[in-house]
Amino acid sequence: MPTPQVESITIDELECLRIRHGDAELLIAQQGAHILSYQLAGQQPLVWHNDKALFKQGTPIRAGIPVCWPWFGNLARNPESVQAMRDSAEPANAHGEVRTLDWQLLGIGEDGDALLVEFIQPHAEQGLPGWPHKVALKLSIRLDQALNVSLVSYNCGAETVTLSQALHTYFVVSDVRQVSLQGVDGLRYIETLENWEERKQSGDLGFAGETDRIYLDTPPLLSIVDPGLQRRIQIQTSGSHSAVVWNPWIDRARALPDMADDGWQRMLCVETANVMSDVVTLAPDQMHVLSVSIWSEALQGE
Structure with missing residues (x-):
């Protein structure tokens, strides 16, 4: 495998x-350890880059795979156990605190034929503003025949912590009106x-x-079927x-300043999550790994 x-x-x-x-190209922002785009040579991108996204310090990026942590969406819509972790009267940011912070590159290395890229969020281990809990946070990206992303949370503090989270993936589609999501x-x-x-x-x-749904008790495999691009995106x-x-x-x-008026046609978010009753509770020294693997297959007579 070439370097x-x-x-x-x-x-x-x-x-x-x-x-x-190899055939893979990946674009990542240090802010948020945010995967901005991913594609294989000769193929359409899998992860939506969004040519209207804003790339400003401290501003969330609407594209790719935002990391939502230690809560998802509107904190007030989270279970009480997640809300109770915050101790500030200031308004809570949507989707948590880490997607607008710079992450530290831990390393880039080869693992057999695969490439491993790892980031850590050093502020999380010391406690975030209004969220005084010590949880070591790492994002691992593995490139082989798929894009494999893992968010690792390790409670290195002395108290039990409850959190919600998501890998908020924007997928490229030919026309969202023509695709379907299987597995639900x-x-x-x-x-x-x-x-x-x-x-x-x-x-x-x-x-x-407009679609905004939270699916519960989901299976480990969902699929976006896209006849326009003649492919099935597998989300494991x-x-x-x-x-x-x-x-x-x-x-x-x-109404969104960072999306083209017709941008909705070319994207679909299917977000790998721990939300609602699926939140994560970590006792001291416990770890949780949230992972998604993404690849595409040609449609066969569908």
């Missing part, structure tokens, strides 16, 4: 790494756009309007039994 090519680049205000290994048939989900009602999914999920997870599916659709996209 990986690693290039340091700056995108507006953010320091980034462009890594080429029969699952319970929370319809956040309709008073957070709990419902049951019937069949595959198609898209005909571990350490997770919940998933968030999101697309802003027309009106919401127009």
Whole structure:
């Protein structure tokens, strides 16, 4: 296997790494240890880069794979056990605290034919503003025939900690109106756009309007079937039994300053998560690994 090519680049205000290994190309921002894009040579990208994303210090990036931690979404919508971990009266940032912090590159190395890239979040181990808990946090990225991402949380403090989290992946699709999500048939989900009602999914999920759902008791494999790109994106997870599916659709996209008015057509978020009853509780010296592996396969007669 040829030696990986690693290039340091700056995108507006953010320091980034462009890594080429074999057929794979990966772009990562130091802020948030944020994977911005991923694709294999000769293929369409799997992870949506978003040409309207903002690359400003302290501003969340709407693209790629944001790391949401130590809570997901609106803190007030999290279980009480997660809310109780915060001790500040200041408004809580959406999706936690680490996606706008710089992470430290731990190393880039080869593991057989695979490439391993690891970041740590040094502030988490000392406690974050308004969140005074000591949890060592590491993001591991492994490139082989798939993009494998793992978020490792280790409680190095003296008290039990409860958190919610997600690898908030934006996937590239040809047209979200033409794709479907398989693996959700029969699952319970929370319809956040309709008073957070709990419902049951019937069949595959198609898209005909704004979508913001939390699926519960999810299986380890979900698939985005995309006839337009003649591929199936496989999303295999571990350490997770919940998933968030999101697309802003027309009106919401127009209201977002960091998305093109028609950007909603080309993306779909399927987020590997620990949310709602699937939150993570770590006693001292306990560890949790949230992982997702992503790859695509050609559609066969579908």
